[in-house]
Amino acid sequence: AKSAKSISSPVPDAWYPTLAVFMLTIGLVVTASFFIYEATSLRKNRCLAKELTTGAVASVFLGFGSLFLLLASGVYV
Amino acid sequence: MGIRFDLFFLSIAVLCAPCLSDLVLSKVDRRIDLTSQIARFTSTLKVENIGSDPVSEVLLPFPDHQAKNLAYLAATTNEGKGKTKGFTTTLPVEVVHPKGMPPALTWYSVSLPKGLGQGESLTLDVLAVFTHALRPFPEKIPQDQPQRVAFQDSAYYLSPYVVKVQLLSVKLPPGTKLESHTKLEKTEVSGSEIKYGPYENLPSFSYSPIVVHFENNQPFAVAQELVREIEISHWGNVQVTEHYNLIHGGSQLMGEFSRLEYQARPQIRGASAFRHLVAKLPPRAHSVYYRDEIGNISTSHLWGDSRKTQLEIEPRYPMFGGWKTAFTIGYGLPLKDFLFQSEGKRILNISFGSPIKDLVIDCLIVKVVLPEGSKDVSGSVPFPVKQWHETKFSHLDMVGRPVVVLEKMNVVQEHNQQFQVYYKFNNLSLLREPLMLISGFFFLFIACIVYMHADLTISKSSASYMAKLQWDEVQTAIQQVQRIINRCLTIHDKLEATLRDLSRTGDMQACKAARKAADGLLKELSKELKPLLAFLHSCPQAAQILPKVEELVAKERELQEKLMVKHSTVVDSYEKKSGGREIENRIASIQQKLTALRQEVEDLLEVIDEI
Numbered sequence: 001a002k003s004a005k006s007i008s009s010p011v012p013d014a015w016y017p018t019l020a021v022f023m024l025t026i027g028l029v030v031t032a033s034f035f036i037y038e039a040t041s042l043r044k045n046r047c048l049a050k051e052l053t054t055g056a057v058a059s060v061f062l063g064f065g066s067l068f069l070l071l072a073s074g075v076y077v
Numbered sequence: 078m079g080i081r082f083d084l085f086f087l088s089i090a091v092l093c094a095p096c097l098s099d100l101v102l103s104k105v106d107r108r109i110d111l112t113s114q115i116a117r118f119t120s121t122l123k124v125e126n127i128g129s130d131p132v133s134e135v136l137l138p139f140p141d142h143q144a145k146n147l148a149y150l151a152a153t154t155n156e157g158k159g160k161t162k163g164f165t166t167t168l169p170v171e172v173v174h175p176k177g178m179p180p181a182l183t184w185y186s187v188s189l190p191k192g193l194g195q196g197e198s199l200t201l202d203v204l205a206v207f208t209h210a211l212r213p214f215p216e217k218i219p220q221d222q223p224q225r226v227a228f229q230d231s232a233y234y235l236s237p238y239v240v241k242v243q244l245l246s247v248k249l250p251p252g253t254k255l256e257s258h259t260k261l262e263k264t265e266v267s268g269s270e271i272k273y274g275p276y277e278n279l280p281s282f283s284y285s286p287i288v289v290h291f292e293n294n295q296p297f298a299v300a301q302e303l304v305r306e307i308e309i310s311h312w313g314n315v316q317v318t319e320h321y322n323l324i325h326g327g328s329q330l331m332g333e334f335s336r337l338e339y340q341a342r343p344q345i346r347g348a349s350a351f352r353h354l355v356a357k358l359p360p361r362a363h364s365v366y367y368r369d370e371i372g373n374i375s376t377s378h379l380w381g382d383s384r385k386t387q388l389e390i391e392p393r394y395p396m397f398g399g400w401k402t403a404f405t406i407g408y409g410l411p412l413k414d415f416l417f418q419s420e421g422k423r424i425l426n427i428s429f430g431s432p433i434k435d436l437v438i439d440c441l442i443v444k445v446v447l448p449e450g451s452k453d454v455s456g457s458v459p460f461p462v463k464q465w466h467e468t469k470f471s472h473l474d475m476v477g478r479p480v481v482v483l484e485k486m487n488v489v490q491e492h493n494q495q496f497q498v499y500y501k502f503n504n505l506s507l508l509r510e511p512l513m514l515i516s517g518f519f520f521l522f523i524a525c526i527v528y529m530h531a532d533l534t535i536s537k538s539s540a541s542y543m544a545k546l547q548w549d550e551v552q553t554a555i556q557q558v559q560r561i562i563n564r565c566l567t568i569h570d571k572l573e574a575t576l577r578d579l580s581r582t583g584d585m586q587a588c589k590a591a592r593k594a595a596d597g598l599l600k601e602l603s604k605e606l607k608p609l610l611a612f613l614h615s616c617p618q619a620a621q622i623l624p625k626v627e628e629l630v631a632k633e634r635e636l637q638e639k640l641m642v643k644h645s646t647v648v649d650s651y652e653k654k655s656g657g658r659e660i661e662n663r664i665a666s667i668q669q670k671l672t673a674l675r676q677e678v679e680d681l682l683e684v685i686d687e688i
Contacts, residue, residue: 004417004418004419004424005417005418005419006413006414006416006417006418007311007412007413007416007417007418007423008313008411008412008413008416009311009312009313009412010504010507011312013313013411034522034525035525038525038526038529042549042552042553042556043549044549044550044553045553045556046529046530048526048530051526052526055519055522055523055525055526056519056522058518058522059515059516059517059518059519059521059522060515062514062515062518063511063512063514063515063516063517063518064511064514064515066514066518067510067511067514070472071312071313074364074409075472076310076312076313076314076316076409077310077312077471077472077473077510
């Protein structure tokens, strides 16, 4: 038979729960900082670039965290 | 009965049948296995070429009434002479329609790899599997009767070639009663086997019908429809879900079912029923479930080792003749055992049939669901099936997942071979799912930002709106004042740090330079402070907070002055090279005031913060 290499997931299976917890924690911390910034800054002092970058970083971590959470709980999306 | 009519027709046709004179079957050894609900015919044919031309195919006929139950036909040949078992090769078998043959026959042709030359002989092993060949007779039985089935076939091997010697042996389930069988010449019954033969030198197309009526209490599990769904996820899992619609295909139950009698003596009152089904799953199967419309069925056992996982299931009730049940079995398998990569394509290699042992499936549908973004999907199965494509929408899907659907009728355990599905998949498409989640979350954040930036007041000139705007401005000003004061405080701290450095290193120049820089910065900051204070004065709303702010600024200025005095004293003392104790005495009082003032400034800052 031709040399057939077996394919598996790019991230090892055993890491899924750990990755889910860490990414979600970091994502939630960045989300918290985003909302604190929104609540305490005044209209004049707000900086749109800072808001967007915080939101982007938070959504990346939350996105990956929720993906690994789904995979770790058995919903192989 | 239609079968009798066909046999009559055949016997007439025998008289006017052509005879293929090229090949001769010198020895035919037939073994019919009737130990389960499936009839397996194993025929060992020794084919000899007595003609002059090489022959490349051997024809196998089956009567039509038998051929419609034919589920699986395979021909193999053993290379190697005598008793040495050589390499077995499977030969291709096709349906053919030769001309000038008797009617009501279905023909199959076995292609020989290298033609059989003149005078050569070859041993061919033909396996034919028939479903529904055992007819329940009587068709309806009460609960306490065992199941009896009738089997019909021919004692002579039906062939277009002359057969020199032939034997037939019919094997029945061990220990069961043989009701009746057709008695021809040279028939003998030994234990649970009936032997017909050996018969010699029979013409081609000879046919002699025999009927065997015997007891068969093996489980007659027939799945009227089985849908197997195999879902691939590149994150490491193959999920197989099987939906079964089972019926007991044996003698139907007549009259009532008495649970009491069944439980008291199950062997006698319910011999024809079956309770358990055994499924052999691949090794490392996980998350196995067994449920139906009502919910989970807990009567099941699972144990596994490194080569297989065995699942034994017990439906909610014992299956008697004619009774149906429907359930779903699902399990997950690790991806690396089944998905391979070769030459730019991905190959899924998985078994086709059902894992349940000895199950006859009337209609099997296998659906292979591939992840989104798979292209050039094609399936390759070792036997003919009907194939088409569909789309399925599942978790986190935008365009749907491509599905290959394979359908086959009349499936038996011999069809449980591996089949392949080829497709192309770009690894970057794997990021589609996290990107969708990320964009979802990002949309939430954008919505939040837009909400905070948007001004949703209806009336832009009402008194309360103006008051709110003014208060916002006051707050901004106060925040800036706070920021400036904090910066002043950091400059003070830096100066004190330089003083401490001085006491360590004695570097005068650095100290003086730091002092100059600090002075400059403080001047700038006080300049910035002036317009803010002016604004706060002009604002009526800031009336409450203004005195505190002014107090803060005043105190800070005092602090500044005292610190400068201290700094100058220390520097002078160093220039005069007086001792450490003297310096401390001189600045003692100043130091006290400094610390007190510092404390007050910080308290005021906190108070303003709270407002």
